[in-house]
Amino acid sequence: MSLTTSGRFKTTVLGTAVALACSVSAQADTLTEKMTLNNVTVFIRGAELFNSGKVTLPAGESEVIFTNIASDLNEQSMMVEADNGVVVQSSGVRRDFLSENVSPEVESLKKQIEVEMREQSKVNVQREVIQAQLAVLESNRALGNEKEGASVEQVSQMLQLVNGKMNELLMSDIDLREKIGEIEKNINKLNNQMAEAQQKSAQAVNQVVVKFYAPKAASSNVKLSYVINSAGWVPTYDVRVDSITEPVKLGYKANVFQNSGINWDKVNLTLSTGNPSEGAQAPRLSPWYVDLYRQPIMSSKSIQHEQSAPASPAAIMEIREDLTADESQVANGYGSKSSKPLSDYVTTDVGGVNTRFSIVLPYNIAADGKGHSVLIKQADIQGDYRYVVVPKLEPDAFLQVQLKDWEKLNLLPGKSNIFFEGSFIGQGYIDIRNVKETLDLSLGRDKKIVVTRENEKQMTGKAEFFGNSVSQQYTYMLDIKNTRKEPVKLVVQDQVPVSKDASVTVEDLKYDGATFDKATGEVQWSLDLTPNELRKLGLSYTVKYPKDQKVVGL
Template sequence: MEILGTNKIKNIAWLLLLFISFSVLEVNLKNYFTHDNNSLKNMNTNKKTILTFALLLGLVVSSWATDKEKAIKSKIKEVTVFLNRAQVTNTARVSLSAGKTLLVFEGLSTKLAKQSLQVSAKGNLTIMSVKHRINYLKSFSKARRIKQLEDSLEYYQDRIARVGIEKEVLNSEEKMILANKKIGGQKGVSAQELAEMAAFYRKRLSEIRFAVLRHNKVLRKYRQQKNKIKYQLRVENKNANKPTSEVMVTVSAKSAINANFELNYIVMNAGWRPIYDLRAKNSKSPIQLSYKAEVFQNTGIDWKNVDITLSTGNPTQSGYKPSLNPWYVNLYYPRPVKLDHYSRGKAAGVSVTTEQNKSINANDLPPPPPPRALKPRSKTVADFTKVVESTFATKFDISIPYSIPSNGKPQLVDVKSHTLKTLYNRSAVPKLDKDAFLMARLVDWEKFNLLSGKANIYFEGTFVGETYLNANNTKDTLAISLGRDKRIIIDRKQIKDFSSKRFFGSKIKQTYGYEVMVRNTKNEQVELVIEEQIPVSKNNKITVELLEAKGAKVDLTTGKVTWKLTLQPKQASKVLLKYSIKYPKGKQISFGG
């Protein structure tokens, strides 16, 4: 049998109310025209009774026909955490009766972005509307941790009160004993009685004062613990008494059903950042990379045992491709400059009289400052051009559920582990540091979808430091410094006999020479890269010439000079770097970045 819908019930209620009203009107009119005395006497009573019944019936039926409101507690099922923000999925199973029902999903985060809200349901029903609101009258329920702390605080407060009472009783007893220490009155006492009373006072007062001492120690301990709990309770209560968020969903069902609802929405104050552990047993084994994530959230709702998915996407970043506006080029016409007395004199090549009445030629005066350039009407290329990376986001599904409390503190989540093909060598920059550094070059690193982040380095079972893994590197190998190798000895000295300064006509030529000595004290062969440099001229009047760098690779654009050496066990070697700089006589040169 089909249950009547809401509109049908309302219509029937109003028809019944009209029918009863017309019946009462008909009875009253009949009594009026027939002048039935008994009917006239009972007319008012019957009229009131029937009208009351009609109104009550109409209100009851109408109340049945109105929309029903139902509070729903949902549970967080899964969370997709982006680099900035997170997508939360709540689920709930709801029993619905026939007709319209207003479902209020309570206790949601106030950080919910309402424009991202999506509601779906499985069942024979229709979702008519979805709305979001902030409820300032309902605050988040207290977490179990807060209740435990409050119970502990109450326990210690009770202990402190009990010990305080016991201490007060002991103090009162001590005062009473001391107030009654006068013995014997006018009659006097025997020596035995005096000794017994003295022994009693000594024993009892000692017991009381030792007991008070113990009570003081216990009180200090309880008060310290109480203060710790109060401090922790203040920390845990940061999110207490805050408003909650609610989603109101109006649904219509033809019959009573059980439906499964799912809410999807984006929340702010959440995200994750990568962190890595790089472990190498020795300089010949591949590096083990542990990919981890620091997940944090402060949404006001704890994520308890939820399925976590990490995504490299960022929902706050625009997905629209930028457009290039026309970039115009035109001739530049400087603004006309009015000539003053000084400028007119120079333009005419005449003499100008100064304030000291000294006549000088205007052409011998220093040139005036150049006119200020006009501000161009169109913007530069940089103002219209934007670099956009159109790569797809990578998702990492975490195999086990995690609990992330809403306190903003990072929680470490294991993502994946990889074994990376690794090439090792030593590298040194003697000009800046005379130590050699063990370098690991990771091959095919880009296929593991790594992000830039901090990395902890462990070598031969020991933590050797931190580094930054730059995933924006465009090279096919990723270089990571594993620390200093003190068993490679390096020394750099200037060759004084070669370094000199000479004059050649209108030019000055300065020569520089450096000697780099290296020694391998290990019992194994090592590859060593030595980096030096020569200056790069920024002026066509300055000429830099490389005189000697045997066996080195030279990049004249950057001035970088690189040697690659293979050192046998206990072998020593040296490299020489010589260069010269020519520049005009009477000028000085400066070095800088």
């Protein structure tokens, strides 16, 4: 009986040993390799990351864990390739929540906290020294009171000296305590800020697990690509005008951002105008049905319930959207001492569905979610300059440039930083969606074009009654002066009212050689002004309406 039990025990131990050996062997066959990020294609929303690595595999099946993988990769977009006869059997993604993923902001805050705590320790040591000195002085004061043979004057002098020194030390201790309080406040602020930064950047690090099959032992170059959502780029522009007699210098830039959990170190960037999140499937029409409206029959209970029911989330969202309203970044790139401009390193490809800007210079983009400026191109563009003024609304004239052949620039809608005659003017917006023949860019106000618009009181009379109607005349005088040293083109815009009722008429129009749009009531002058030229313009009209009616809008 005992022999049988012993045999079974040996068999069990042997089986367990074999299983453990197999387990250890399987673990030994699992390799860990760090992927190198080489190239990134950044879309308007999202990015595709191209990685490379090298593995040495034994004959047969092997499992390799690849690290340095972005935290939010789209598994459907992942592609793994291997060369040298190695076959990719399967691939998958797993999350490593144990690996610490610290953002640059968190690292900086940690260092600041360490500096504050070191200073706190120094101040505490200073306080300990003061406390020791106070203890010595206190013992000397007690000893002075008990000292025999000393005169009253000697004891008084010693006590005065001790008390003065103690007072000095106590005042120093108060200053040190206040300093410690300020340090503790700073430490608390930094800790709160670091907790918030850690929460923002708290992302699990991904690993890609790949099973390979090698007919024989071999080394293989592995390529891995995938798409992430937490990245993108926003187009921005620098519009520089040194003089209205020179071409416009346009700087086309991209603010690239990413928060993928890994830093992009010395990668080659390609900026694409595509957006994979929009989807690639063309829409299809469904049948459009119409029917007669039938009044629903509602009971008193349902009516009562409908009246007491709260507004739907959609309705609340609609109301909130109606109530919601929504850097001046001076860019570099011009005036560089480099003999070769940065835009020479960018290749533009417009052959496909989307425009692609390939940049051969390596870039570092931290995983901090902040915008990193990347220069795409610089171009000198010919355009026609003109000034536009609407004195009824504002007396200032606005400089505009009408760009030709703008289609060749492959622009996207975006904010623009305006520089005129070497100074930053403000921000504008380049909108290519409503462009006709030319792309009109506003370059800001020019105080050197002086415009006034006044109501001519002598010509604008009071309402006059003729039979059953009332007639009232309005007259305005416009003074425009060019105080610049060069001639300018100026467009002056004004308007007359447009009637919506046949009983109200606008007649006797006088607009001194301007063009008039009857449908909109817009009056426009196109002027060529020489330096220091003063031009006077007049606009008048008469409004006629029934005397027993009141006109709204005048």
